[in-house]
Amino acid sequence: MTSTTHHLPPRIKLIWGLSALGSCAALVVITALLWLTYRYWDWPLWITIVGLIITLAEPLIEAGLIPYRYRFTRYQISDLAVEMQAGFIFQKRVAIPIARVQNVTLKAGPLLQWQKLTAVSIATASTNHNIEGLELAEAEQLREQIMRLAQEARHDNA
Amino acid sequence: MTTPRRTNILGLIQHIATSIKDYWYLFVILLAQNGVPRIILWGGLWLMLFVFLIWPILKWVTLTYAVTPDALIIHSGILVRHHEHIPYARIQTLQRKQWFYLQPFHLEEVQIETASHEEGKPEARLAAVPLTVAQEINRLRQAAPVSDPSTPDVIEDVPVGVPPAHYQISLADLIKFSLTSLIFLPFLLVLLGLYDKLPHSWTNLLVNEASHLAILFLIGSLIIIIGLTWLVAFVGTLLHYYRFTLTRDGDQLHTAKGLLQRNTISAPLDRIQALRFKQNPLRRGLHLQTVQVLLASKAAAKDDDNDLTILPVINERVARDTIHPFVDWLPTQAPNLTELQVSRTWYQIRNAVLIILLPALLIAWLWPTIGWWLFPIWLIIAVAAGRFAARHTGGSRLQHDLLILQTGHLFTLDQTYVPLRNVQSVRLSQSIWMKHTHLAHLTVNVRRGNGNQAIRLRYLPQQNAQAIYDWYRTHS
Numbered sequence A: 001m002t003s004t005t006h007h008l009p010p011r012i013k014l015i016w017g018l019s020a021l022g023s024c025a026a027l028v029v030i031t032a033l034l035w036l037t038y039r040y041w042d043w044p045l046w047i048t049i050v051g052l053i054i055t056l057a058e059p060l061i062e063a064g065l066i067p068y069r070y071r072f073t074r075y076q077i078s079d080l081a082v083e084m085q086a087g088f089i090f091q092k093r094v095a096i097p098i099a100r101v102q103n104v105t106l107k108a109g110p111l112l113q114w115q116k117l118t119a120v121s122i123a124t125a126s127t128n129h130n131i132e133g134l135e136l137a138e139a140e141q142l143r144e145q146i147m148r149l150a151q152e153a154r155h156d157n158a
Numbered sequence B: 001m002t003t004p005r006r007t008n009i010l011g012l013i014q015h016i017a018t019s020i021k022d023y024w025y026l027f028v029i030l031l032a033q034n035g036v037p038r039i040i041l042w043g044g045l046w047l048m049l050f051v052f053l054i055w056p057i058l059k060w061v062t063l064t065y066a067v068t069p070d071a072l073i074i075h076s077g078i079l080v081r082h083h084e085h086i087p088y089a090r091i092q093t094l095q096r097k098q099w100f101y102l103q104p105f106h107l108e109e110v111q112i113e114t115a116s117h118e119e120g121k122p123e124a125r126l127a128a129v130p131l132t133v134a135q136e137i138n139r140l141r142q143a144a145p146v147s148d149p150s151t152p153d154v155i156e157d158v159p160v161g162v163p164p165a166h167y168q169i170s171l172a173d174l175i176k177f178s179l180t181s182l183i184f185l186p187f188l189l190v191l192l193g194l195y196d197k198l199p200h201s202w203t204n205l206l207v208n209e210a211s212h213l214a215i216l217f218l219i220g221s222l223i224i225i226i227g228l229t230w231l232v233a234f235v236g237t238l239l240h241y242y243r244f245t246l247t248r249d250g251d252q253l254h255t256a257k258g259l260l261q262r263n264t265i266s267a268p269l270d271r272i273q274a275l276r277f278k279q280n281p282l283r284r285g286l287h288l289q290t291v292q293v294l295l296a297s298k299a300a301a302k303d304d305d306n307d308l309t310i311l312p313v314i315n316e317r318v319a320r321d322t323i324h325p326f327v328d329w330l331p332t333q334a335p336n337l338t339e340l341q342v343s344r345t346w347y348q349i350r351n352a353v354l355i356i357l358l359p360a361l362l363i364a365w366l367w368p369t370i371g372w373w374l375f376p377i378w379l380i381i382a383v384a385a386g387r388f389a390a391r392h393t394g395g396s397r398l399q400h401d402l403l404i405l406q407t408g409h410l411f412t413l414d415q416t417y418v419p420l421r422n423v424q425s426v427r428l429s430q431s432i433w434m435k436h437t438h439l440a441h442l443t444v445n446v447r448r449g450n451g452n453q454a455i456r457l458r459y460l461p462q463q464n465a466q467a468i469y470d471w472y473r474t475h476s
Helices: A012-041 A045-064 A066-072 A110-114 A136-157 B011-032 B038-062 B100-105 B131-143 B171-179 B184-197 B200-209 B211-240 B281-285 B319-323 B346-366 B368-392 B432-437 B462-475
Strands: A005-007 A074-077 A081-086 A090-097 A103-107 A117-123 A128-135 B064-067 B071-076 B082-087 B091-099 B107-114 B124-130 B165-168 B245-249 B252-257 B261-268 B272-279 B288-295 B307-315 B394-398 B402-409 B412-419 B423-431 B439-448 B451-461
Touching (some): A012 A110, A045 A066, A066 A081, A074 A136, A081 A128, A081 B462, A090 B462, A103 A136, A110 A117, A128 A136, B011 B107, B011 B124, B038 B071, B064 B131, B107 B131, B124 B131, B171 B211, B171 B288, B184 B211, B252 B307, B281 B288, B288 B319, B288 B439, B307 B319, B346 B451, B402 B451, B432 B439, B439 B462
Antiparallel strands (some): A005 A074, A074 A081, A090 B423, B071 B082, B091 B107, B091 B261, B107 B124, B165 B245, B245 B252, B252 B261, B272 B412, B288 B307, B394 B402, B402 B412
16 A cells, blocks of 8 residues: 555634634633723733733634644555654654554544544554544544554564 | 451551541641630541541451452442452552561552553552462462453563573662662752741841851751751662562562562563663762663552662663563663764753743842852753753664663663564654754653653754654554
8 A cells, every 4th residue: 555645634724713713712701701800809900901912812823823734734644654744843743653553533523523524533552643633534444444454463463 | 268358457557557648637737726616626536536547447347358260359448339350360560568567477468550540549459468369369360361452562472481580689789779869859959948938037046146157057057958868868768679679480570679668569571661771960970770661550650650660770781681681672782872862962952051041030030149149050050961961862773673762861861772562653853943953853652651651862863863763664
């Protein structure tokens, strides 16, 4: 089997955008609470202002980084290993030999479910590695493949 | 031994001691209150009697165990009854502790660890049982087929018929080990922290009465404090590791140590994930090393932070030869670590300085008088630590399936031998700036206890780090 490098499905960008909105909403609530502490408990105003700045800046940065995040997040599966790659400024590559994979978990929150995507978590005896989102069919195929290869690898060892 | 029976009555002491250890502070708080109404005081005393005596007695009465041919069965619980069946094949490590007062009665405490992911406490604990119980469990365990569904990957065929091996620490080595122990440092920090908590009137009084002697007094008390904590640590280590022995029989490794409490740990060899040779700054000067094994079980959870010490102290020249009979995959010749050697020290020095900078500035700002004096000292320590780390980072492939990694963290040298099959994953990282300098970080993940031990080698030559990464990816 040839190994090729894959990008995540493009719809993941939508999910990331929505989760940036979600963190915006959460930050708005926190800032509102901070404002209440200023109004009723006489906490200093600057705490609220800092909260407000974070509320504005964090989602913008998160949203702004989406194209970058998408472009440099990749994964690759060969007969021997699963590889994941992320980041450009801080580039990381991790290799997990198929023979070390203990289990593969697919999980999807409401957003991923709505987009028919799923996150894949690959566990070894000591570490966990995540692929943030894959097409459902692709993820299931990946799981089958890893589990099949893992079993073969184990038979080879025995 | 198949009918359930109670542990020996002496085990009660253990239960009482545990209660006292867990709840003593509540009663100190209660008794420290002034002008407590009589009724509350009496209530407190009755409660004390209940917690420290009646509850442990009930615990002891309700705990029964049976060693049956296929599982260890333990019934426990006062209100909620637990019935636990532990098949012998599931036992990862067996720990035996014998307090000196149990010795004349041929009793000991037995702790059993399994792969279940409950942190912090052993699966089963029998406070005082005859020595035959652990022997019987060990015998049944050797007979039981080894099959552990939770961690199938770490199982390896152990050659049958390996000759048994034995090692016992010499008194001279034990004394060297205790003398060079650095465990007094944390205590020292706590004590120095307390010094700051002394009422200012006391310290002022002393300083005022003999202001010209103030510096002398400060230095003198510091030396006394260091000496005392060091002495306590020395005696503690001596008692803890007294008559340390390591034996191998079949596929089991046993360590035994301790004077007041004899502590025996048995772990299967196939649970060993990695071997680690450690050297603190004091031992570096004397060419002494400590050897530990990283186990895929929480063998010595409280004892050594999951790492079972198999040789407390040994001259670095004979360390590998001494270990080889116990762990046969360890090569006996000294490794060449140049493959993963750091080429430049500047980056690690810079990082160490950056890490120390903020706390050092904070200290200088909070205690301006002494803080600014300390500032250059912090910097010198940071530079030295960074330089040490950079100079001692190294590693290489040994044979076709063994990796050796060396790091130097806080002046402690750490050499880890990991068989490739025990490396769970490898991560290669590089920032955009490191592209120009052709450097990269390599992280090797190994199972340790029920968690992960990440061994990080920083600022390696990119080409060699990449080579190790590719080798790992294609060879496991």
